[in-house]
Amino acid sequence: MTDDRVREQYEAYPYPPRDPRDETKRLIEGSPSHRLEIDHYLFAGQRDWQLPFRALVAGGGTGDGLVMLAQQLADIGCPAEIHYLDLSHASRNIAEARIRTRELRSVTFHAAAIEDLPRLGLGEFDYIDCCGVLHHLADPLAGLRILREALSPEGGIGLMVYGELGRSGVYPMQDLLRMLGENDPAEKRIETAKRLLRQLPATNLFARNPVLGDHLQAGDAGIHDLLLHARDRAYRVGELVALIDAAGLAPTALIEPWRYDPASYLADPKLLTPLNALDRWQRAAAAELLAGNLKTHIAYAVPKGRATLAVADAEDPAAVPVLKDGNGVELARGLRPGGKLTVKADGYEARFPTSTGTGPILALIDGQRSIALIGALLAEQDPKRWTPVHFAAEFAATYRLFNALNRLFLTRAR
Numbered sequence: 001m002t003d004d005r006v007r008e009q010y011e012a013y014p015y016p017p018r019d020p021r022d023e024t025k026r027l028i029e030g031s032p033s034h035r036l037e038i039d040h041y042l043f044a045g046q047r048d049w050q051l052p053f054r055a056l057v058a059g060g061g062t063g064d065g066l067v068m069l070a071q072q073l074a075d076i077g078c079p080a081e082i083h084y085l086d087l088s089h090a091s092r093n094i095a096e097a098r099i100r101t102r103e104l105r106s107v108t109f110h111a112a113a114i115e116d117l118p119r120l121g122l123g124e125f126d127y128i129d130c131c132g133v134l135h136h137l138a139d140p141l142a143g144l145r146i147l148r149e150a151l152s153p154e155g156g157i158g159l160m161v162y163g164e165l166g167r168s169g170v171y172p173m174q175d176l177l178r179m180l181g182e183n184d185p186a187e188k189r190i191e192t193a194k195r196l197l198r199q200l201p202a203t204n205l206f207a208r209n210p211v212l213g214d215h216l217q218a219g220d221a222g223i224h225d226l227l228l229h230a231r232d233r234a235y236r237v238g239e240l241v242a243l244i245d246a247a248g249l250a251p252t253a254l255i256e257p258w259r260y261d262p263a264s265y266l267a268d269p270k271l272l273t274p275l276n277a278l279d280r281w282q283r284a285a286a287a288e289l290l291a292g293n294l295k296t297h298i299a300y301a302v303p304k305g306r307a308t309l310a311v312a313d314a315e316d317p318a319a320v321p322v323l324k325d326g327n328g329v330e331l332a333r334g335l336r337p338g339g340k341l342t343v344k345a346d347g348y349e350a351r352f353p354t355s356t357g358t359g360p361i362l363a364l365i366d367g368q369r370s371i372a373l374i375g376a377l378l379a380e381q382d383p384k385r386w387t388p389v390h391f392a393a394e395f396a397a398t399y400r401l402f403n404a405l406n407r408l409f410l411t412r413a414r
């Protein structure tokens, strides 16, 4: 399979399809490359965003990660320099129009492949985003090594690759559609795919997989990307961790963390105890096998042997907790004291217990106050209840849950 076929596909069907005019209405936010995640999982929550920040978006496509990162950095006045790389001109045109609509000035566009990066001479990056790209490369490890080489020794990377189990049924469909006319023109192949989708037997693995929706939501580009891709593969957690390791990187997180914890799916201690005894990434691999619905894996990673701490430390009283979706007061209002929190993801519904202190703590999280200040304010309100020991335990429980849910991060005071 040649790279030309991958390029041709993304010239004809830029993915995901986006209309630059929508930039006036909404900002698409996600993972990887949310600024709060980058700060928390790659810069120990200590990044000074007033300093210059060099980022590369490798295989930036129609621009989702690029636009989010550029906008979030502009919003906090970060002197950012962002380089976008993609081999599809059609995708780049869309990404460029989105950036123009937002009047963001930090981005430079390059029409090139990741494999060309060494000869572009772009220098070292503090952060590299590579979302949904490695699994399309002829040699994903070679591609990741190239990105690793372009990282500053104290920098980090955010990756997304397909997850094998959540995509169950996709590859048999791809095989079948190749049998039905591998060399037909793309439009004809899409028609064939639509016809086939209407007639799938109920036992077909793809038909039985409820978590896949790109072929329903993203039009012809979605059908092409999912079922007719020129080249894609999927990873189990263990394979992704091995890929990251072989590229000279060390993972710092899988997002969202709760989905990679067996305790999110099981309560029986007889089953949980041996799984909890596994190392962190094996535990994550077990959670993947249990859940069966992870269709992508999002990971952050840093160069092996990096000198500085990567992940923020919730025991640092000077750290500033910050919520991804804004306001802690509102979040606290929606919580019954000590009630359960329901979270849904790809057909699975988890219920997590909260503690009576969660609401009062969340209500004081504003992205400015440090952990220590929040503890002091609560102690002022009710010194008998909010002793330092009680606060430490309640904060730890609140942090553990909301960080696992990918809603709470640590940063530094601005």
Ligand SMILES: C[S@@+](CC[C@H](N)C(=O)[O-])C[C@H]1O[C@@H](n2cnc3c(N)ncnc32)[C@H](O)[C@@H]1O
Residues within 6 Å of the ligand: 006, 007, 010, 015, 016, 058, 059, 060, 061, 062, 063, 064, 065, 085, 086, 087, 088, 091, 112, 113, 114, 115, 130, 131, 132, 133, 136, 137
């Ligand atoms: C599924 S899209 C993902 C786009 C974007 N990162 C996102 O998350 O929305 C994959 C992109 O990778 C690009 N791509 C594929 N192989 C590439 C390569 N070798 N070098 C650079 N880009 C590549 C494609 O052109 C396409 O735009």
